[in-house]
Amino acid sequence: MATECSQCGTRPQDMTRSREWISRFLSQPANLPLSFVFDGRRVAGLPAAWTPRTSRRRIDANIIETTYDGRDDKSGLAVRVECTEYLDYPVVEWVAWLTNTGSQPTPIISDLVALDAPFAGSSAVLEHCNGDFYNEKGYSVGQTPLGDGVSQTFTPSGGRPCDQAFPYYRMAFKDCGVSIAIGWPAQWSATFIGQADGVHVRAGQEKTHLRLTPGETIRTPRMTVMFWTGDGPRAANLWRRWYRDHILPRPNGQPLGPLQVGHGTDDAEEFTAATEENQIRYMERWAERGITPDVWWIDAGWYPCYSSKDQMRKWPLTGTWEPDPERFPRGLKPVSDCAARHGADLLIWFEPERVRPETRLDREHPEWLLRVEGKEDRLLNLGNAACRQWLTDHVCGLIRDNGIKIYRQDHNFAPLAHWRTNEAADRQGMNENLHVQGYLRYWDDLLERNPGLWIDSCASGGRRNDLETMRRSVPLHYTDWGYGDHPVKLSFHHVLFEWLPYFKEVSLSWDLAGQARYDQRVDSYSYHCGLGPMIIPCVDIRRDDYDYDLMKKMLGIWRRAAELMIDGDYHPLTPIHRTAEKWVARQFDCPETGVGFIQAIRLPACAQETLVVRPKAMRPGEVYVFENPETGETKELPGLAVEQDGFTFAQPKREGAIWFYRAV
Numbered sequence: 001m002a003t004e005c006s007q008c009g010t011r012p013q014d015m016t017r018s019r020e021w022i023s024r025f026l027s028q029p030a031n032l033p034l035s036f037v038f039d040g041r042r043v044a045g046l047p048a049a050w051t052p053r054t055s056r057r058r059i060d061a062n063i064i065e066t067t068y069d070g071r072d073d074k075s076g077l078a079v080r081v082e083c084t085e086y087l088d089y090p091v092v093e094w095v096a097w098l099t100n101t102g103s104q105p106t107p108i109i110s111d112l113v114a115l116d117a118p119f120a121g122s123s124a125v126l127e128h129c130n131g132d133f134y135n136e137k138g139y140s141v142g143q144t145p146l147g148d149g150v151s152q153t154f155t156p157s158g159g160r161p162c163d164q165a166f167p168y169y170r171m172a173f174k175d176c177g178v179s180i181a182i183g184w185p186a187q188w189s190a191t192f193i194g195q196a197d198g199v200h201v202r203a204g205q206e207k208t209h210l211r212l213t214p215g216e217t218i219r220t221p222r223m224t225v226m227f228w229t230g231d232g233p234r235a236a237n238l239w240r241r242w243y244r245d246h247i248l249p250r251p252n253g254q255p256l257g258p259l260q261v262g263h264g265t266d267d268a269e270e271f272t273a274a275t276e277e278n279q280i281r282y283m284e285r286w287a288e289r290g291i292t293p294d295v296w297w298i299d300a301g302w303y304p305c306y307s308s309k310d311q312m313r314k315w316p317l318t319g320t321w322e323p324d325p326e327r328f329p330r331g332l333k334p335v336s337d338c339a340a341r342h343g344a345d346l347l348i349w350f351e352p353e354r355v356r357p358e359t360r361l362d363r364e365h366p367e368w369l370l371r372v373e374g375k376e377d378r379l380l381n382l383g384n385a386a387c388r389q390w391l392t393d394h395v396c397g398l399i400r401d402n403g404i405k406i407y408r409q410d411h412n413f414a415p416l417a418h419w420r421t422n423e424a425a426d427r428q429g430m431n432e433n434l435h436v437q438g439y440l441r442y443w444d445d446l447l448e449r450n451p452g453l454w455i456d457s458c459a460s461g462g463r464r465n466d467l468e469t470m471r472r473s474v475p476l477h478y479t480d481w482g483y484g485d486h487p488v489k490l491s492f493h494h495v496l497f498e499w500l501p502y503f504k505e506v507s508l509s510w511d512l513a514g515q516a517r518y519d520q521r522v523d524s525y526s527y528h529c530g531l532g533p534m535i536i537p538c539v540d541i542r543r544d545d546y547d548y549d550l551m552k553k554m555l556g557i558w559r560r561a562a563e564l565m566i567d568g569d570y571h572p573l574t575p576i577h578r579t580a581e582k583w584v585a586r587q588f589d590c591p592e593t594g595v596g597f598i599q600a601i602r603l604p605a606c607a608q609e610t611l612v613v614r615p616k617a618m619r620p621g622e623v624y625v626f627e628n629p630e631t632g633e634t635k636e637l638p639g640l641a642v643e644q645d646g647f648t649f650a651q652p653k654r655e656g657a658i659w660f661y662r663a664v
Helices: 012-025 232-246 276-288 333-341 360-364 385-402 416-420 430-449 486-499 524-529 548-567 639-645
Strands: 035-038 041-044 053-060 063-072 077-086 091-100 109-113 115-120 125-129 141-145 151-154 168-173 176-183 188-195 198-205 217-219 222-229 259-262 295-298 345-350 378-380 404-409 454-457 504-506 534-536 569-572 583-590 595-602 610-613 623-627 634-638 647-650 655-663
Touching: 012 091, 012 222, 109 198, 115 168, 115 176, 125 151, 168 188, 168 198, 168 232, 176 188, 176 198, 176 232, 217 430, 222 232, 232 486, 232 569, 259 276, 259 548, 276 295, 276 333, 295 333, 333 345, 333 385, 345 385, 378 416, 385 404, 385 430, 416 430, 430 454, 486 524, 486 569, 486 583, 524 548, 524 595, 524 655, 534 548, 548 583, 548 595, 548 655, 583 610, 595 610, 595 647, 623 639, 634 639
Parallel strands: 259 295, 259 534, 295 345, 345 404, 404 454, 504 534
Antiparallel strands: 035 041, 035 109, 053 063, 063 077, 077 091, 091 217, 091 222, 115 198, 125 141, 125 168, 151 188, 168 176, 176 222, 188 198, 569 583, 583 595, 595 655, 610 647, 623 634, 623 655
């Protein structure tokens, strides 16, 4: 095995490949992997005629930033490319900014491409995914060989970056490869073109054909490239480690750990029946049961949302962002204070970009809204500086006055038509670009002005989880599909664990005949299938007939496993599938400490009574103690025997087992 860093898992060969590519494409202005058409002529990199300048600074011990600036004197167009090189991982990133510094509109800028460059290698195979779109076929992984002349193009649907596409790719060559992420929370495009000696990649905002007025700026997606040697599983775990060390949010300077959610609402649509009284009462009930959530979750419907047409509260009636005075006459502060007394932080759902008719924003600021004929949803135009500043100030006031610790933002409609139908022929792509800038600035300002705040990204599930968004958030609610459909959900997990390793799960099982989908008995199986870094136990806390002792036991096991899910390497031990007729087995391992766990789930229709798995990363010269916390069993096994003979699971249908292990 090639030598790997004990802390991050990087090999010298990884760093060599990264530095070779950086030396070729990110060390000279003329060779930068940026291209666009300007006034009818293609521009690649920063031309010498634009008198480019280079500056370099050390961000911290592991990050160096190099900035390239150039300017076309005739038009006043200035281009700035910011490159970030990681010294502890074989990763480089860049983003470009184009600004009109002149006194007149620029000539047309079109076909702006953030990454336009080749990657060398043989036998190229592209691994791609179709993202989330409220379908059991979501998060499906495909592999496409890219022979010479073979081309594949990917774009999301409707302007949300993970809707029927996924801006994360792995290109595998013989014994090495490249992982690529497109950081663009809107409509991107990526094309992979097979060549005789590698793959040429073009990626950027899908459509740009625009002039910049004086003082205006547009930007490209942020491109992230990781170089690796070995195979796909190694690439996935190298990405996980880099993501944990450099991307995963750290509120108050601390990494996110396992978090258990508490919640409660009366029988109504979402949280439209939530009140100050019942939220406090439910928290007290959780405490009486001896269960102490880390997060108290209030989702859609806490604001004024009464529909005179339907004569009931409807959570999609968004656009008046204040606690409903009828249900929360003192705001949400009494609720957050109660949560804090019980050791929990308050999470509150928002959807600021969707504005419905007759709400406050619709009445008071119609000039901030982008409309599409025949569509009820209006898009709050975050590309409008006055609009963004108002929203920032208003939401910061809500966060401060109501004790909100976790800001959850949803986005439940496709915005692309709202951008494109409100643009002139020489401004195509401008609304989208300005909106992206405003959206990211809004989140940056929320985080800066509210120390300790962290953000949950949601968009009809997991449809806006590009890497630029993930730098500021975590994707807790990664799909709206199949909360209790375990064969499908466990398959979804595979993509999440490889690319976006902090997310929320729920303890639901929809295979139980005659049971309501959100009101089910407590059973260990649902917790085995619901293992994730965050968990919501799906119980009606008002009921007395649950097995709360079992629930507390399983939550203890979940918390122990979740630590390893965050810190460890991920190894699927069975092929990825979506049928109830098979087993699912997986492993999380911390190679630096020799600690981890293996888990196997026998799904309800699986006829195979036993499963032998071969855990990864076992040290042949070590002895391991395995412990099953549900049964109390322990086993002491040599690493060599586990590696050669495997580990056997034998359990009934619809049952899971987890074995923690440590080297002794």
